[in-house]
Amino acid sequence: MLSKxxxxxxxxxxxxxxxxxxxxxPLMWIFFxxxxxxxLLHSLIGVVTVGTALAVIVTKLLYPPIISFFFCLEYNEVKEACRITPILILSCMLGALFHVLVDIPMHPFNPVFWPWIDPREIVGPVVLFFAEGGNIALGFTIANTLFTAVMTVLGSIILAMNFGDGIWKRLWIGNSDISEGQYEPA
Ligand SMILES: [Zn+2]
Known part of the structure; x- marks a missing residue:
């Protein structure tokens, strides 16, 4: 969506x-x-450092073999789309930032400004809205269910819009004939 x-x-x-x-x-479940x-990875400081670095590494090393295998795409073509460039690094950072921002309304605590602001002080507005009688757990359950439903609908729309030949290429590599530095004529 963002890349459109x-x-x-x-x-x-x-x-x-x-x-x-x-x-x-899962790591927090195990260790804390x-x-x-x-x-950390849901804080701005974590996103622009560890989160972006991890995303770049995963995109470079894991994305090409996994995606080309499961979606029958040309390995070299996926690999080429995953070359480390400033645009790729920026895209990794924006993707992680987008995730953290979308999480905020839906979560009862948000470490976005951690370690400066206690995560418990930032309660998602959607959670609060559904927290009948101050029941934050109920609010979170409803917010979470609603979010899953919205994402399922959006995902289906994106799939339907891209349906047809080359669907997986469009969805996993993007518009690969636009190489770096070239603008698409409006
Ligand atoms: Zn999250």
């Missing part, structure tokens, strides 16, 4: 960046059970 607004951004970078923050959740399940 600016075709010069890297679709693989945006895609990997937008899922990277959640890889900390009972505290927060998201922290």
């Amino acid at each position: 607004t600016n075709r010069r951004l890297s679709l693989p970078g945006l895609t990997v960046g937008s899922v990277i923050p959640d890889i900390e959740i 059970p009972g505290v927060y399940d998201h922290l």
Whole structure:
């Protein structure tokens, strides 16, 4: 979606960046059970440092073999789209940032300004809206369900809009005939 607004951004970078923050959740469960399940990678400071670095590494090393294998795409073509460039790094960062911003309304605590602002002080407005009688857990459950429903609908629309020949190429590599530095005529 983001890459549609600016075709010069890297679709693989945006895609990997937008899922990277959640890889900390299982790690937090294992290493810091009972505290927060998201922290560093859901903070602005974490996104622009560790999050972006991780996303770049995953895009470069894991994206080409995994995506070309599962979606029967030309390995070298995916690899070429995952070359490390300033645009790819920026795309990884924007993807992760987008994830963190979308998470905020839907979560009962948000480490976006961690370590300066306690995550518990930032309660998502959608959670509060559905927190009947101050029941934050209920608010979170409803917000989460709603979010999943919206994402499923959006995902289906994107799939339907791209349906046809080359769908996986469009969805995983993006518009590859626009190479770096070239503008698409309006
Ligand atoms: Zn998240």
